[in-house]
Amino acid sequence: MLMVGLTGGIGAGKSTVTAVLEEAGAVIVDADKIAREVVQPESPGLAMLVAEFGEGILGQDGSLDRAALASLAFVDADRTAALNAITHPLIGQRTAELFTAAPQDAIVVHDMPLLVEGGLTPGYHLVVVVDTPADIRLERLVGQRGMPEDDARARMSRQATDEQRRAVADVLIDNSGEREAVVEATRALVESRLVPFEHNLRTATPVIGDRTVVPFRPEWAAEAERATARVRHILGEVAVRIDHVGPTSVGDLDAPDIIDLQVTVRDETGEDSALRMLRDAGWVRDTTSVRPLFHWCDPARPVELSVIAEDDPEHEFSLMMAEVIADDPSARTEYAEILQRADREETRQWERARCGASRS
Ligand SMILES: CC(C)(COP(=O)(O)OP(=O)(O)OC[C@H]1O[C@@H](n2cnc3c(N)ncnc32)[C@H](O)[C@@H]1O)[C@@H](O)C(=O)NCCC(=O)NCCS
Numbered sequence: 389m390l391m392v393g394l395t396g397g398i399g400a401g402k403s404t405v406t407a408v409l410e411e412a413g414a415v416i417v418d419a420d421k422i423a424r425e426v427v428q429p430e431s432p433g434l435a436m437l438v439a440e441f442g443e444g445i446l447g448q449d450g451s452l453d454r455a456a457l458a459s460l461a462f463v464d465a466d467r468t469a470a471l472n473a474i475t476h477p478l479i480g481q482r483t484a485e486l487f488t489a490a491p492q493d494a495i496v497v498h499d500m501p502l503l504v505e506g507g508l509t510p511g512y513h514l515v516v517v518v519d520t521p522a523d524i525r526l527e528r529l530v531g532q533r534g535m536p537e538d539d540a541r542a543r544m545s546r547q548a549t550d551e552q553r554r555a556v557a558d559v560l561i562d563n564s565g566e567r568e569a570v571v572e573a574t575r576a577l578v579e580s581r582l583v584p585f586e587h588n589l590r591t592a593t594p595v596i597g598d599r600t601v602v603p604f605r606p607e608w609a610a611e612a613e614r615a616t617a618r619v620r621h622i623l624g625e626v627a628v629r630i631d632h633v634g635p636t637s638v639g640d641l642d643a644p645d646i647i648d649l650q651v652t653v654r655d656e657t658g659e660d661s662a663l664r665m666l667r668d669a670g671w672v673r674d675t676t677s678v679r680p681l682f683h684w685c686d687p688a689r690p691v692e693l694s695v696i697a698e699d700d701p702e703h704e705f706s707l708m709m710a711e712v713i714a715d716d717p718s719a720r721t722e723y724a725e726i727l728q729r730a731d732r733e734e735t736r737q738w739e740r741a742r743c744g745a746s747r748s
């Protein structure tokens with residue numbers, strides 16, 4: 389199962405994107421819909437809301453008056469926190485049930501406005517952000533959906549900023565223009581990334597990155613950070629540390645477009661656990677490597693991950709690369725030449741030799 393987190397600020401166009409994804413066969417888990425389910429008439433959720441916000445949030449027929457609750461709940465951060473403390477655990481429970489019920493070969497899209505606010509992004513294989521500037525969102529919410537402007541503004545102020553969402557996005561879908569453009573971008577995403585990603589995960593097919601050297605990309609650091617957060621989510625305390633290593637970590641160096649991560653574990657037992665947990669999470673073991681090495685299976689983002697025990701003397705070598713190169717311009721030139729030869733083993737050997745020498 390490929391788990392995609394889809395988010396965006398209020399009015400960004402998530403519903404527009406999910407409609408295309410659903411048409412393409414994805415299973416949609418809609419957080420706003422679940423939020424309605426858990427506060428139906430006579431539900432424990434509704435009773436808790438009444439206890440917190442008063443009888444005034446009920447309509448004549450005893451169901452939730454959503455506008456009345458919104459006018460009380462978004463006035464300040466404290467009131468919103470009270471609303472969230474009641475609704476979010478109930479929503480979380482139902483969401484987990486729906487994920488469990490989805491077929492194993494599904495692309496499951498969690499349409500969730502508060503993905504970033506809840507710190508949930510590392511739990512998904514891919515995070516897609518529908519990116520629409522706040523002023524355009526406001527205009528659409530008021531103009532097309534008839535939402536009162538102060539309500540829209542109040543909700544925006546209770547949500548993450550556009551910058552915070554962009555920082556966790558693997559994919560940004562720009563919805564500042566015509567609707568047709570976002571529909572096209574979503575269809576292209578399904579074909580080029582989601583379908584092959586799901587296939588690779590299900591069949592344990594690794595994505596082996598191309599070792600051709602490409603110009604330095606400043607995005608590498610953020611991509612490595614997101615990959616690290618995902619691995620941290622999988623391994624928890626089993627990983628003593630997780631580092632971005634190898635050519636893309638050096639900074640301002642042309643390199644193959646492959647993110648290298650190094651997971652440090654305590655000892656052999658930790659290593660056994662890590663290998664099992666990574667495999668169960670879809671990482672594919674490289675059988676040609678003597679040391680434990682894994683590949684990720686996102687077709688658009690090759691990642692290689694090695695696992696090493698902290699008492700292995702070579703553990704520190706990968707961590708020293710950036711420093712060795714910063715201190716010695718000739719080492720930088722040599723490294724760049726080795727990378728041009730596009731041989732992973734030769735690169736590794738050079739890193740080991742250079743860092744080993746600099747340590748002694
Ligand atoms: C307050 C309620 C009754 C207002 O209902 P209403 O029909 O007007 O809005 P609806 O639920 O369709 O939400 C519309 C949008 O408002 C924003 N929003 C809703 N709840 C929140 C919240 N707690 N914090 C920030 N933004 C929110 C989201 O962008 C959402 O997509 C409702 O939003 C609610 O129960 N919210 C709490 C549950 C929740 O957090 N839902 C968000 C997804 S988990």
Ligand SMILES: Nc1ncnc2c1ncn2[C@@H]1O[C@H](COP(=O)(O)OP(=O)(O)OP(=O)(O)O)[C@@H](O)[C@H]1O
Pocket residue numbers: 396397398399400401402403404405420501528529532533563564565566567568570
């Ligand atoms: N590209 C576009 N051009 C014009 N209007 C658009 C565009 N995309 C979406 N809209 C409109 O903007 C409004 C918000 O879009 P939509 O409901 O898809 O956002 P959402 O992210 O699902 O909202 P919410 O945060 O409330 O769940 C809707 O009225 C929708 O019809």
